Amino acid sequence: MTRFLILFVVNFLVFEVNSIIAPPKEILEISVEIFNNWKTVRKDFMDSMKHPMGLPHFNCSRPLLDGPKSVHQLHPSQIDVVAALGDSVSVAQSAKSSSILDIFEQYPGVSFVTGDDVALAEQSTLFNMFRKFSPRIKGGSSDRIRKFYDFNLAVAGSFSHELPAQAKNLARVLKRKLGRDNANSWKFVNIFIGHNDLCNICKNETLYGPENFGDSIKTSLSIIQDSIPNVFVNVMPPINVQIHSQAHKVSPFCELSHKQTCSCIFDLNEKEYLDIKKQFDDKLKEVINEFNDKSKDSKNFTVVIAPAMDLKSIPLLGEKPNVGLLALDCFHLSPIAHDVAAKQIWKGLFEPVTEKSVTNQLSVGFDRFVCPPKKCPFLRTDQNSESCEPPKELRSLQIIPGNTTVGLDMPTFFLPFFFIIGTASILLFVRASFRRPSSEFSDERQYLLLPIRADLNDNIF
Known part of the structure; x- marks a missing residue:
């Protein structure tokens, strides 16, 4: 144009x-x-x-x-x-x-x-x-x-x-x-x-x-x-x-x-x-x-x-x-x-392929995020529009409304187990922090450690 x-x-x-x-x-x-x-x-x-x-x-x-x-x-x-x-x-x-x-x-x-x-x-x-x-x-x-x-x-x-x-x-x-x-x-x-x-x-x-x-x-x-x-x-x-x-x-x-x-x-x-x-x-x-x-x-x-x-x-x-x-x-x-x-x-x-809606007068002012439906959380295609089975034993990271905390959707009896694992990890980290760095990765050689590809910000290219 x-x-x-x-x-x-x-x-x-x-x-x-x-x-x-x-x-x-x-x-x-x-x-x-x-x-x-x-x-x-x-x-x-x-x-x-x-x-x-x-x-x-x-x-x-x-x-x-x-x-x-x-x-x-x-x-x-x-x-x-x-x-x-x-x-x-x-x-x-x-x-x-x-x-x-x-x-x-x-x-x-x-x-x-x-x-x-x-x-x-x-x-x-x-x-x-x-x-x-x-x-x-x-x-x-x-x-x-x-x-x-x-x-x-x-x-x-x-x-x-x-x-x-x-x-x-x-x-x-x-x-x-x-x-x-x-x-x-x-x-x-x-x-x-x-x-x-x-x-x-x-x-x-x-x-x-x-x-x-x-x-x-x-x-x-x-x-x-x-x-x-x-x-x-x-x-x-x-x-x-x-x-x-x-x-x-x-x-x-x-x-x-x-x-x-x-x-x-x-x-x-x-x-x-x-x-x-x-x-x-x-x-x-x-x-x-x-x-x-x-x-x-x-x-x-x-x-x-x-x-x-x-x-x-x-x-x-x-x-x-x-x-x-x-x-x-x-x-x-x-x-x-x-x-x-x-x-x-x-x-x-997330609408069946034959029932997709078109922008109209009511669409202007739309302010609600449409989450993937629980019954069929997939992008709809011609093959899953009529019959769609959700994934079995679905676990999810749940975003609690009004809170930024992310919680894992799983049985509550797992919580003490994760508490013990978390505490042990913290203690190990504290103990390691008092150790001198090994000669293999001393301060002088830290510059040799490059970030993995996924950590690179593509804005630099």
């Missing part, structure tokens, strides 16, 4: 004047006034929402499980990697922009998929939600630096026919950076693409049409299945971009922006767009069903459709479309919308 937004800024500031360097003063004044009015209107909506950002109260139990025997018995605590493929929405383009000059910037640190610049109490992302169960999880993104284990490989401006190249890149990057751990690590891969296709379909119905969209998804899934071991793929249908036109009622800036970023909104009417969107959705379902039928005996690969952001309209605030959910460019998602998306997708991970 960046390539279109750059054109938008030039046209927005200059219109059809002959000189780019010195456009007429009155034109610039009108342009600045429209943009400033939009900023004020958007801020008023954001201030009026009172949206509870993040999830400050985490009180789910953390199960003590061995490695999963199947992707259909995959608990959030067993996810080792979170990755993202797609377009500018997944890299949070414009999310934190505050001026016309930075609406092209990307803010992956707050992306609903891999955002790692925000704590869960500040803003929800799938990465910081999974991390509550799997503390050593990899894949988080930052605005400040490209971290070594950043697996958000979405590319702003991408069309669906470019997705296979992203899938190949992900396979290479995981193999290179995880090394031998790649074979045993469980990955959660989120795919969200198709918006640029919908914004340009009126220009080329073949290249940007539903058939090519379906073929690209199919090719990408084949690459992932063949090249990436142990993977749960979460595919999101593209948002119906036509609903963005509802924001035109709120600000003329949005209409000006969409003429450059998504011109097909103006060339196709609502019914035509709904028909096209349905073709995209039907093609996606066809491909996913085909893959799951083909790989029904697979223990290490599955793919599900996550319709969390498949909105029918922009949620309302009062009687107007809530533009506080839109970024400053009036097209991408604001941090509030990224928070809403992460919560809704997370909730859907």
Whole structure:
């Protein structure tokens, strides 16, 4: 989408004047006034929402499980990697922009998929939600630096026919950076693409049409299945971009922006767009069903459709479309919308594949952490949605509400035993502290002891 937004800024500031360097003063004044009015209107909506950002109260139990025997018995605590493929929405383009000059910037640190610049109490992302169960999880993104284990490989401006190249890149990057751990690590891969296709379909119905969209998804899934071991793929249908036109009622800036970023909104009417969107959705379902039928005996690969952001309209605030959910460019998602998306997708991970909920008016304001259900604490797939057996003899680290103490869920008669073991360990430690260090690991040679790989903070790379 960046390539279109750059054109938008030039046209927005200059219109059809002959000189780019010195456009007429009155034109610039009108342009600045429209943009400033939009900023004020958007801020008023954001201030009026009172949206509870993040999830400050985490009180789910953390199960003590061995490695999963199947992707259909995959608990959030067993996810080792979170990755993202797609377009500018997944890299949070414009999310934190505050001026016309930075609406092209990307803010992956707050992306609903891999955002790692925000704590869960500040803003929800799938990465910081999974991390509550799997503390050593990899894949988080930052605005400040490209971290070594950043697996958000979405590319702003991408069309669906470019997705296979992203899938190949992900396979290479995981193999290179995880090394031998790649074979045993469980990955959660989120795919969200198709918006640029919908914004340009009126220009080329073949290249940007539903058939090519379906073929690209199919090719990408084949690459992932063949090249990436142990993977749960979460595919999101593209948002119906036509609903963005509802924001035109709120600000003329949005209409000006969409003429450059998504011109097909103006060339196709609502019914035509709904028909096209349905073709995209039907093609996606066809491909996913085909893959799951083909790989029904697979223990290490599955793919599900996550319709969390498949909105029918922009949620309302009062009687107007809530533009506080839109970024400053009036097209991408604001941090509030990224928070809403992460919560809704997370909730859907534990819903049967045919009953997953979609963001609606009630979703904006969602502030409860959804714990994995006791009856079926696994990420739902086509095979465990109808019949799901919880792990037998499940032990868990229970988080007591209102307390930071972590207790082991086991019979009380074990407590004296652990008390004795703990006391003995303390006495041994105190005794050892009075010993002189052995010559083998004297103070002079302590620098030779390197930290193990798991203790290295990937921020240093």
